[in-house]
Amino acid sequence: MAILTEYSIWLSLLCILIGVLFSFLLYYKNKDIDFGKRNLKILMALRGLSIALIAFLLLAPLTKMTLKKSEKPILLFALDQSESIISGADSLYYKNEFPKQYKSLITQFGDKYDVILYSIGDNSRKVDENSFEFSDKSTQISDLFEEMNTIYSNRNVGAVVLASDGIINKGSNPIYSLKQSKFPVYTIGMGNPDIQTDLFIAGITHNAQTFKGNIFPVEIKVAANKLKGKTAQLSIFQGNNEVFSTNIAIANNQFFTTIKTNFEAKSKGMLKYRVVLSQLDGEITYKNNTSPFYIEVVDEREKIAIIYNAPHPDIAAIKSALELSDKYQLDVMSIDEFKGSLNSYSLVILHQLPSLQNSAQNLMNEIQKTKASVLYILGPKSNLSIFNTLKSGVSIVKNKDLTNESLPSFNNNFISFTFSEEAKQLLPKLPPLITQFGDYNVSVGANVFFYQKIGGVATNYPLIVFNDQLGLKSGVITGSGIWQWKLYDHLYTDNCDVFNEIINKIALYLSAKGDKSLFRVNSKNLYNENDQINFNAELYNESYELINNSDVNMVIQSSSGKKYPYQFSKNNNSYQLNIGELPPDDYTWIASTQFGSKTYNKSGAFSVRQMMVENQNLKANYQLLNTISVQTKGKFYNVKEMSKLENDLKSNENIKSIATYHKNYNMLLNSIIYFLVIVLLLGCEWFIRKWNGGY
Amino acid sequence: MLNMKKILIIFVLVYSCSFSLTHGQTIALLKYRGGGDWYANPTSLTNLIAFCNKNLDMTLNPKYETVDVGSVEIYKYPYVHITGHGNIVFNNEEVQNLRNYLISGGFLHIDDNYGIDKFIRTQMKQVFPELEFVELPYNHPIFKQKYMFPNGLPKIHEHDNKAPQAFGLIWEGRLVCLYTYETDLGDGWEDYEVHKDSETIRVKALQMGANILKFVFTQ
Numbered sequence: 001m002a003i004l005t006e007y008s009i010w011l012s013l014l015c016i017l018i019g020v021l022f023s024f025l026l027y028y029k030n031k032d033i034d035f036g037k038r039n040l041k042i043l044m045a046l047r048g049l050s051i052a053l054i055a056f057l058l059l060a061p062l063t064k065m066t067l068k069k070s071e072k073p074i075l076l077f078a079l080d081q082s083e084s085i086i087s088g089a090d091s092l093y094y095k096n097e098f099p100k101q102y103k104s105l106i107t108q109f110g111d112k113y114d115v116i117l118y119s120i121g122d123n124s125r126k127v128d129e130n131s132f133e134f135s136d137k138s139t140q141i142s143d144l145f146e147e148m149n150t151i152y153s154n155r156n157v158g159a160v161v162l163a164s165d166g167i168i169n170k171g172s173n174p175i176y177s178l179k180q181s182k183f184p185v186y187t188i189g190m191g192n193p194d195i196q197t198d199l200f201i202a203g204i205t206h207n208a209q210t211f212k213g214n215i216f217p218v219e220i221k222v223a224a225n226k227l228k229g230k231t232a233q234l235s236i237f238q239g240n241n242e243v244f245s246t247n248i249a250i251a252n253n254q255f256f257t258t259i260k261t262n263f264e265a266k267s268k269g270m271l272k273y274r275v276v277l278s279q280l281d282g283e284i285t286y287k288n289n290t291s292p293f294y295i296e297v298v299d300e301r302e303k304i305a306i307i308y309n310a311p312h313p314d315i316a317a318i319k320s321a322l323e324l325s326d327k328y329q330l331d332v333m334s335i336d337e338f339k340g341s342l343n344s345y346s347l348v349i350l351h352q353l354p355s356l357q358n359s360a361q362n363l364m365n366e367i368q369k370t371k372a373s374v375l376y377i378l379g380p381k382s383n384l385s386i387f388n389t390l391k392s393g394v395s396i397v398k399n400k401d402l403t404n405e406s407l408p409s410f411n412n413n414f415i416s417f418t419f420s421e422e423a424k425q426l427l428p429k430l431p432p433l434i435t436q437f438g439d440y441n442v443s444v445g446a447n448v449f450f451y452q453k454i455g456g457v458a459t460n461y462p463l464i465v466f467n468d469q470l471g472l473k474s475g476v477i478t479g480s481g482i483w484q485w486k487l488y489d490h491l492y493t494d495n496c497d498v499f500n501e502i503i504n505k506i507a508l509y510l511s512a513k514g515d516k517s518l519f520r521v522n523s524k525n526l527y528n529e530n531d532q533i534n535f536n537a538e539l540y541n542e543s544y545e546l547i548n549n550s551d552v553n554m555v556i557q558s559s560s561g562k563k564y565p566y567q568f569s570k571n572n573n574s575y576q577l578n579i580g581e582l583p584p585d586d587y588t589w590i591a592s593t594q595f596g597s598k599t600y601n602k603s604g605a606f607s608v609r610q611m612m613v614e615n616q617n618l619k620a621n622y623q624l625l626n627t628i629s630v631q632t633k634g635k636f637y638n639v640k641e642m643s644k645l646e647n648d649l650k651s652n653e654n655i656k657s658i659a660t661y662h663k664n665y666n667m668l669l670n671s672i673i674y675f676l677v678i679v680l681l682l683g684c685e686w687f688i689r690k691w692n693g694g695y
Numbered sequence: 696m697l698n699m700k701k702i703l704i705i706f707v708l709v710y711s712c713s714f715s716l717t718h719g720q721t722i723a724l725l726k727y728r729g730g731g732d733w734y735a736n737p738t739s740l741t742n743l744i745a746f747c748n749k750n751l752d753m754t755l756n757p758k759y760e761t762v763d764v765g766s767v768e769i770y771k772y773p774y775v776h777i778t779g780h781g782n783i784v785f786n787n788e789e790v791q792n793l794r795n796y797l798i799s800g801g802f803l804h805i806d807d808n809y810g811i812d813k814f815i816r817t818q819m820k821q822v823f824p825e826l827e828f829v830e831l832p833y834n835h836p837i838f839k840q841k842y843m844f845p846n847g848l849p850k851i852h853e854h855d856n857k858a859p860q861a862f863g864l865i866w867e868g869r870l871v872c873l874y875t876y877e878t879d880l881g882d883g884w885e886d887y888e889v890h891k892d893s894e895t896i897r898v899k900a901l902q903m904g905a906n907i908l909k910f911v912f913t914q
Contacts, residue, residue: 173791174766308913309752310751310752310753310754311747311751311753311909311912311913312720312753312754312912312913313720313773313774313906313911313912315912315914316773316800316911316912316913317800317911319913319914320800320869332913334913355752357752379754380754381752381754431771481720482799483773484770484771486797486799487770487799487800487801487802488770490795490797490798490799490800491770491795491799492768494795496799496800625713
């Protein structure tokens with residue numbers, strides 16, 4: 001322990017001097033009262049000490065303590081829990097032998113290491129004990145490394161041991177997230193790296209939605225390995241009816257073909273199709289010979305117009321997201337190309353319009369006349385003084401010509417539509433939009449979807465906000481640059497699903513005819529089997545105020561008639577229900593509640609789709625695992641030589657305990673002891689003086 | 696007093712300019728390895744940006760950036776540009792990065808500065824082995840955006856007496872890469888002093904460039 005001050009330590013001598021001087025002046029020069037020689041010395045000492053101490057404390061002295069802490073090396077074992085591990089010929093080995101070997105490997109690192117277990121698959125998660133079910137429906141590795149780089153970056157991680165087949169089908173390429181990794185990754189190759197005899201559906205491409213009466217195209221990618229000369233049959237069923245069939249002659253040993261066909265959307269609702277390939281002899285698995293696909297058929301095609309002040313990449317990005325659904329007819333034009341009339345558009349997206357150069361008076365009149373919903377996207381060219389008169393739900397008082405970089409932050413009270421967990425997780429990683437610097441006024445009743453987070457600080461300024469004025473819906477994205485969300489979504493997840501979800505949900509919400517009922521239930525109608533199934537519900541009183549005094553019950557029924565009862569939980573002023581995962585099937589639901597004397601019912605249907613990605617590719621990717629190990633100076637092992645890992649890890653000299661020294665500083669002033677000492681010193685002095693007749 | 700006012704105006708101008716920079720989108724020049732002159736035509740993108748901001752009311756950052764093929768920074772730009780006369784080499788990492796960027800929604804414009812053809816074609820084959828460059832016909836929308844080019848690409852710089860051609864790589868229905876061959880648009884975008892191209896030719900080149908950007912941003 002050492003004592004130091006911000007000032008020179010020699011000043012403490014001055015403190016002693018001040019103490020001596022003080023007591024000298026008081027007692028030596030002052031001879032009014034005779035305390036006696038012995039008492040005088042004591043009094044002088046007491047006064048001198050207390051003054052010196054006070055003076056010393058004025059220097060704001062600190063104590064410094066150095067603490068030594070030793071941290072054992074962390075060994076992080078991550079095990080792939082995905083289905084592909086047990087889809088091969090050696091599935092029995094992975095169910096029976098492997099768990100024993102893996103557990104015994106881990107027990108070798110008892111005392112000297114800090115062993116942490118992880119499971120990877122649908123997501124990476126810390127576990128107390130690994131399960132060996134191998135039931136995850138997808139595989140991602142990148143999120144494991146991202147977690148390593150953030151949570152464990154300051155810890156003494158000796159090594160990461162990753163046991164996987166290297167077949168990834170979710171997240172980004174793990175090599176990207178490895179670049180900042182500071183510790184070696186040892187990899188254990190599971191599964192089978194050889195090309196397996198297999199006929200499989202490699203992918204199905206189709207629109208998610210279409211409209212009644214439309215002929216829609218479907219493309220099925222079929223692949224076959226080591227089956228040259230055989231003929232396979234591909235059939236497509238709708239319900240039990242075969243609606244398409246063709247023969248495929250497999251021309252070579254690494255065969256790939258695309259089968260295209262068209263179907264007519266005859267009826268409204270969710271249409272379920274099943275693609276079935278015939279089973280050929282010697283195939284490693286038949287699981288990937290069949291795959292379902294769903295297409296939602298809506299009543300009629302809706303028209304959406306995108307009208308812009310100037311070309312901007314936002315427009316191409318938004319267009320690409322809306323084009324995924326065949327139910328929209330999109331017209332994209334600049335304000336100069338606008339012909340003067342808008343015919344039956346259910347949504348008009350205005351990019352930086354009205355603008356500083358163009359007040360777009362005609363267009364605005366036409367929108368008002370046709371009662372189309374509007375989505376405003378604001379930017380530096382937006383004319384805010386006109387915009388503020390449009391009753392969009394937000395008005396902005398411009399503060400100079402400055403801009404902010406605003407990150408999206410989800411409003412947890414938002415209920416107008418559901419928003420997936422994946423999207424909520426990705427949201428904080430997305431780049432900022434450029435917004436106007438100023439004061440934002442959100443009108444009463446407007447519904448904020450995302451708030452602006454500026455410079456790390458959450459604000460109550462809206463980034464995306466909706467307004468419903470007597471059935472006329474509008475939305476505002478208060479910044480431009482949303483095109484970057486699409487690119488970064490792809491960078492982090494290898495697809496643009498989150499961006500597409502954001503844009504399509506906004507469009508769907510705004511273009512939907514206003515729901516006037518007092519009891520509303522929001523849900524998706526198609527889930528993957530590893531998705532969390534969520535419902536939101538809203539109950540309004542006669543004056544359209546949200547209430548949630550009554551309970552809301554729901555009964556979900558599977559296609560075989562099995563019923564699952566649930567009750568919604570209350571959330572602020574609405575309702576929420578998360579029922580977790582359900583097995584693949586078609587379900588119907590009925591939600592009901594009572595308010596006053598009235599009973600309200602809502603019903604609907606949704607399907608849970610079987611996830612096929614884990615069965616599509618069964619050739620273990622040892623090359624990826626090897627690259628991961630080479631890049632991080634680890635080592636790759638085939639699962640059969642897993643036991644060698646013990647020696648290699650134990651003999652790696654870089655994996656060792658490290659001692660860290662922590663310096664602890666404490667202000668002396670913070671300690672009450674010094675205060676008590678001063679009180680005691682002065683108290684004694686006072687007492688002695690009183691005792692001797694002084695005052 | 697007059698002086699004071701002048702200073703104030705200049706101050707306000709500089710002030711507002713420096714902040715308008717943050718408004719817009721930045722486009723970038725791609726810096727590749729292999730020895731070719733990726734830095735040819737240094738003034739061309741700057742002039743194209745100024746032209747688009749003035750005539751199409753766009754909000755592009757007046758300054759373009761330079762970005763490496765393998766850099767993740769590439770995701771910041773909605774449009775990247777390749778020029779040069781010589782050799783181009785992409786390694787595996789660069790191939791993967793460029794492919795992911797283009798699939799995710801990015802755009803690459805390759806402008807043949809004469810001599811780039813044999814190099815860029817082999818490299819782009821690595822990036823998209825499954826795609827072929829297809830020639831864009833004269834009725835392709837890229838030729839009738841803000842400005843009309845009924846006969847396709849304008850000829851800017853005569854070199855080999857070949858007709859200019861526009862090729863594209865089309866990924867899932869979206870043009871992800873445009874290759875303008877035997878026209879030398881970038882030459883016409885440069886300052887007058889550099890190549891002494893006539894004003895008519897330079898305007899044609901800039902108009903075609905503006906068409907490309909408008910198409911890319913709204914396709």
